[in-house]
Amino acid sequence: MLRIPGSSPNDPGILRARRRYGERVVIGILFCCAALSVAVTVGIVLSLIPPTLEFFREVDIFAFLTGTDWAPLFVPAKFGVLPIVMGTIVVTICAISVAVPFGLGTAIYLSEYARPRVRKLLKPLIELLAGIPTVIYGYFALKFISPFVQNLWPVGDSPGVFNALSAGLVMGIMILPMVASLSEDALSAVPHGLREGAYALGSSKFEVSTRVSVPAALSGIVAAFVLAVSRAVGETMIVLIAAGGTPNMSLNPGEAMQTMTAFIAAAGTGDLPQGSTGYKTIFAVGSLLFVATFMMNVFSNRIVLKYREVYE
Amino acid sequence: MSLLAPDVDSVVRLPQQSVRRRVSDRAFLIVLVISFGLALAGLVALLWYVFDTGLPAFGPRLWRRFPSLNPAISGARSAVFGTLWVLAVTASLAVPIGIGAAVYLEEFAPADKWYTRWIALNIQNLAGVPSIVYGIFGLAFIARGPIDLGPVVLTGGIILALLVLPIVIIASREAIRAVPESIRHGSFALGATRLQTVRRQVLPAAVPGIATGVILALSRAIGEAAPLIMIGAFTYVPFNPTGLDSKFTVLPIQIFDWIGRPQEGFTQLAAAACILLLAILLAMNAIAIWLRNRYQQRW
Amino acid sequence: MVNRETPDLMEADATRSLRTPVIVLTRGVETEALSNVGEADDPQTVFSVRGLDVHYGPTIAVAGIDLDIPARQITALIGPSGCGKSTFLRCFNRTNDLIPGAKVSGSVLYHGLDLYGPQIDPVEVRRRIGMVFQKPNPFPKSIYDNVAFGPRVNGQRKGLDEVVEHALTRAALWDEVKDKLKKSGLALSGGQQQRLCIARALAVNPDVVLMDEPCSALDPIATSRIEDLMVELKRDYTIVIVTHNMQQAARVSDGTAFFTAEVRDSGDRVGVLVEYDQTETIFTAPSDSRTEGYITGRFG
Numbered sequence: 001m002l003r004i005p006g007s008s009p010n011d012p013g014i015l016r017a018r019r020r021y022g023e024r025v026v027i028g029i030l031f032c033c034a035a036l037s038v039a040v041t042v043g044i045v046l047s048l049i050p051p052t053l054e055f056f057r058e059v060d061i062f063a064f065l066t067g068t069d070w071a072p073l074f075v076p077a078k079f080g081v082l083p084i085v086m087g088t089i090v091v092t093i094c095a096i097s098v099a100v101p102f103g104l105g106t107a108i109y110l111s112e113y114a115r116p117r118v119r120k121l122l123k124p125l126i127e128l129l130a131g132i133p134t135v136i137y138g139y140f141a142l143k144f145i146s147p148f149v150q151n152l153w154p155v156g157d158s159p160g161v162f163n164a165l166s167a168g169l170v171m172g173i174m175i176l177p178m179v180a181s182l183s184e185d186a187l188s189a190v191p192h193g194l195r196e197g198a199y200a201l202g203s204s205k206f207e208v209s210t211r212v213s214v215p216a217a218l219s220g221i222v223a224a225f226v227l228a229v230s231r232a233v234g235e236t237m238i239v240l241i242a243a244g245g246t247p248n249m250s251l252n253p254g255e256a257m258q259t260m261t262a263f264i265a266a267a268g269t270g271d272l273p274q275g276s277t278g279y280k281t282i283f284a285v286g287s288l289l290f291v292a293t294f295m296m297n298v299f300s301n302r303i304v305l306k307y308r309e310v311y312e
Numbered sequence: 313m314s315l316l317a318p319d320v321d322s323v324v325r326l327p328q329q330s331v332r333r334r335v336s337d338r339a340f341l342i343v344l345v346i347s348f349g350l351a352l353a354g355l356v357a358l359l360w361y362v363f364d365t366g367l368p369a370f371g372p373r374l375w376r377r378f379p380s381l382n383p384a385i386s387g388a389r390s391a392v393f394g395t396l397w398v399l400a401v402t403a404s405l406a407v408p409i410g411i412g413a414a415v416y417l418e419e420f421a422p423a424d425k426w427y428t429r430w431i432a433l434n435i436q437n438l439a440g441v442p443s444i445v446y447g448i449f450g451l452a453f454i455a456r457g458p459i460d461l462g463p464v465v466l467t468g469g470i471i472l473a474l475l476v477l478p479i480v481i482i483a484s485r486e487a488i489r490a491v492p493e494s495i496r497h498g499s500f501a502l503g504a505t506r507l508q509t510v511r512r513q514v515l516p517a518a519v520p521g522i523a524t525g526v527i528l529a530l531s532r533a534i535g536e537a538a539p540l541i542m543i544g545a546f547t548y549v550p551f552n553p554t555g556l557d558s559k560f561t562v563l564p565i566q567i568f569d570w571i572g573r574p575q576e577g578f579t580q581l582a583a584a585a586c587i588l589l590l591a592i593l594l595a596m597n598a599i600a601i602w603l604r605n606r607y608q609q610r611w
Numbered sequence: 612m613v614n615r616e617t618p619d620l621m622e623a624d625a626t627r628s629l630r631t632p633v634i635v636l637t638r639g640v641e642t643e644a645l646s647n648v649g650e651a652d653d654p655q656t657v658f659s660v661r662g663l664d665v666h667y668g669p670t671i672a673v674a675g676i677d678l679d680i681p682a683r684q685i686t687a688l689i690g691p692s693g694c695g696k697s698t699f700l701r702c703f704n705r706t707n708d709l710i711p712g713a714k715v716s717g718s719v720l721y722h723g724l725d726l727y728g729p730q731i732d733p734v735e736v737r738r739r740i741g742m743v744f745q746k747p748n749p750f751p752k753s754i755y756d757n758v759a760f761g762p763r764v765n766g767q768r769k770g771l772d773e774v775v776e777h778a779l780t781r782a783a784l785w786d787e788v789k790d791k792l793k794k795s796g797l798a799l800s801g802g803q804q805q806r807l808c809i810a811r812a813l814a815v816n817p818d819v820v821l822m823d824e825p826c827s828a829l830d831p832i833a834t835s836r837i838e839d840l841m842v843e844l845k846r847d848y849t850i851v852i853v854t855h856n857m858q859q860a861a862r863v864s865d866g867t868a869f870f871t872a873e874v875r876d877s878g879d880r881v882g883v884l885v886e887y888d889q890t891e892t893i894f895t896a897p898s899d900s901r902t903e904g905y906i907t908g909r910f911g
Contacts, residue, residue: 015721015724015726015730015731015732015735015736015739016730016731016732016735017730017731017732017735018732018734018735020505023505023507026507027416027420027507029412030412030413030415030416030420031416031420031421032412033408033409033410033411033412033413033416034412034413034416034417034421034431034481035431036409036413036477037413037431037434037435037438037477037478037481038430038431038434040438040449040474040477041434041437041438043449043453044441044445044446044448044449046453047448047449047451047452047453047457048445048448048449048452051452098350101347102347102350102351103347103351104347105343105344105346105347105348106344106347106348106351108344109341109344109345109347109348110348113341113344122348124601125351125352125355126351128355128597129351129354129355131528131531131532131535131593131597132358132535132590132593133534133535133536133537133564133589133593134535134536134537134538135535135537135564135567135568135571135586136358136362136535136567136586136589136590137358138568138571139362139567139571139582139583139586140357140358140361140362142571143361143365143571143579144357144358144361170354173350173351173354173358176350176351176354177351180351204333204334204336204337205337205340205341206333206336206337206340206341207333209340210340227440230440231440233442234440234441234442234443234444234445235442236442236443236444236537236538237537237538237564237568240538240568241568241571241572261442261444261538264444264447264448264542265444265447265538265541265542268447268448268451268541268542268544268546269541269546271544274456282448282451283448283452286444286445286448289442289444289445290441290442290445293440293441293442293445294437294440294441296440297436297437297439297440297441298437300440301433301436301437301440423711424711492748494744494746494748495748495750495751496709497706497709497742497744497748498744498748498749498750498808498811499750499760499764500706500709500734500737501704501706501737501741501742501744501812502737502738502741502760502761502764502811502812502815503734503735503737503738503739503761503764503765503815504734504760504761504764505734505764508764512760512763512764513750513760516751516752517750517751
């Protein structure tokens with residue numbers, strides 16, 4: 001017997017393309033899953049734009065963006081967004097000045113100095129920080145850090161219980177793991193040969209780290225920085241709990257401040273009547289927040305893609 | 313002698329240089345260890361403070377008693393059950409959709425097409441959208457607006473599912489990518505179609521990685537309060553959910569509520585609820601780590 | 612032989628025979644196109660390759676190959692690295708399709724059917740033409756599931772135990788693993804893993820088994836076991852093997868095709884077939900000086 005499977009080997013039917021409709025249906029469903037993410041983005045944009053446009057029909061956009069008086073839910077209402085933008089900026093600066101230097105230091109330590117076994121032990125600890133819910137950070141900021149800030153405040157009047165600094169510092173600790181892990185990714189993407197070349201020239205670890213590794217990973221570190229800013233700008237619960245609820249056109253981090261996110265959340269808890277100008281304010285501020293963070297994310301993702309292309 | 317002179321000189325100077333170098337090197341290391349130590353100190357201080365404050369109030373009443381205006385008899389039963397309900401909805405939406413999207417992008421999407429790159433980039437960017445913006449979306453589209461479900465379990469579950477979807481997708485893609493190409497080729501060579509290969513070889517091999525990512529995503533969902541506040545879940549709910557259309561509260565919202573109350577008893581309760589939340593998260597992470605170590609495949 | 616055919620397959624045979632008229636028609640067209648190629652109609656010829664080119668994106672990897680592969684023999688493809696022999700081998704079961712940017716032109720006739728014809732389903736092709744890879748690639752599953760995977764994806768549910776035992780026996784692995792079928796395939800030694808991969812390929816009852824340097828990752832003892840196995844298998848299967856090991860080709864193969872890389876004017880390195888002959892002839896009296904140079908170790 002000739003050992004050929006099927007019937008006549010010359011039968012093209014045995015190799016003829018099957019339609020496999022079931023398979024196509026499944027692939028179609030999988031495509032829909034992937035496309036859903038696009039739908040979410042579209043949905044977010046669609047949920048923001050119409051109420052925002054309506055809002056600007058009632059409030060002058062120029063007055064909104066340059067006004068220094070923010071009291072949208074009072075009578076008479078004031079719609080100058082700058083105080084809550086300022087609050088966001090102050091808290092973000094506090095957070096970044098903790099997260100970026102210390103996060104970067106942690107990353108350099110882990111990638112350049114720590115032995116593999118030590119790194120394996122320490123990394124999960126840092127990651128643990130990233131997994132703590134923000135509401136717990138808020139609690140920690142208000143009840144633990146704020147008293148310290150009040151007691152140790154060096155100049156002028158001691159801050160109140162609610163202040164931007166405590167919220168910002170704790171937010172910095174919250175964002176630190178993200179900065180550390182993104183920077184470490186960037187550092188470990190630097191080819192080993194580059195470092196070895198520098199060591200061969202007699203450089204110390206310090207010199208290799210600061211003059212070779214960090215400059216080579218700079219674009220990735222910048223990406224981490226931008227993403228950290230975006231995270232700080234978008235964080236809600238810590239500022240809602242610890243920074244206070246009063247819009248404040250001030251640069252003094254010892255004062256109570258309201259950020260854009262805290263305003264949105266506070267207005268959201270208020271059960272505003274749909275269609276009121278106050279309700280639309282949520283969307284106007286939300287649009288501002290979305291545009292700002294989205295631009296930062298796109299920018300930072302661009303950078304990460306670029307350096308990956310260079311080194312991989 | 314004159315030829316040797318520079319040599320002698322460098323021999324003499326070399327140790328000096330290396331001392332200065334060693335000092336700068338050592339100082340730098342100290343700076344690095346301090347930055348690392350700050351992160352650790354933050355973690356330790358936070359845990360210590362929460363446990364120190366909360367342990368006296370921690371006990372079974374947290375999950376046995378409903379919230380009350382009297383801190384002495386108040387618990388978080390409705391929040392615990394609300395968390396479980398919302399988490400179940402979130403998981404049952406985000407896990408299949410997220411894995412489906414990851415499978416499509418890794419195994420079926422034509423890599424050279426604009427829409428593939430667009431979808432992947434979009435997912436990256438969605439991962440960075442602030443959670444409160446998801447809350448606004450939920451408020452405008454799902455709680456009110458066209459879908460109009462109200463501030464119920466289903467709404468909360470959907471919002472959190474959309475929020476963690478990018479995390480599930482990104483983690484699953486990485487797990488799928490880690491399955492070596494030789495496994496796929498071996499499967500194709502036996503006459504398996506791409507879908508059969510994915511279902512019977514790639515996905516089973518990627519399960520540990522996917523499960524780890526899913527658990528991390530769900531632990532993110534479990535700690536979220538802001539988007540749920542936006543959809544109107546920040547209300548007094550002294551009962552357990554009875555279905556997808558029940559009003560609900562969750563642990564983070566309960567904690568937020570207690571933090572805002574002036575009585576000392578509620579501050580303690582808030583810390584106790586933080587301990588409970590941390591314990592749940594720790595258990596989930598322990599499962600993730602166990603899964604990773606138990607089933608991780610070395611290729 | 613007969614007891615290996617499952618009832619499912621026999622049923623399938625019956626339905627296929629109903630399509631005969633269509634088949635004759637299609638085949639007529641193809642023979643016409645190939646009337647100048649004498650051997651293509653020979654029932655002893657499994658593959659008949661004519662004017663085959665393989666491109667990877669803009670670069671050409673293999674060009675102008677004409678070759679017939681006889682049934683139930685071992686055909687060895689040898690040549691220096693980079694000569695395109697593995698690329699050529701992958702054309703036989705359309706695994707080149709899986710590499711992005713790869714494009715195959717020319718014809719590969721399988722029993723007279725063009726494998727790259729518009730009607731042909733690469734999945735169906737791979738069900739009949741098995742492949743064993745350079746590095747053993749057992750699935751991260753039990754030994755049993757490794758072997759049963761092929762029949763399962765082909766829709767077989769019953770009689771898997773017999774198929775698994777038979778395939779493992781044919782691959783000379785049964786005695787070593789029969790007590791640990793539930794153990795992971797990855798727990799086996801390299802040589803055992805490769806025999807497992809061969810058993811896996813045999814379990815789908817293929818017509819041809821392609822082997823891409825199957826022993827390059829193995830030690831000499833494991834290699835000689837696989838070589839014995841190949842010789843044993845050629846009674847039932849057509850085997851095409853790529854090897855960089857000339858002694859291996861000399862030991863096991865009946866026919867040998869020698870490939871080399873030519874540098875074109877454009878600077879591209881292109882794989883070409885230098886000559887094909889009986890293995891003995893290739894190794895004792897090659898007609899091309901390049902073959903002789905390679906065989907005697909002057910380059911490669």
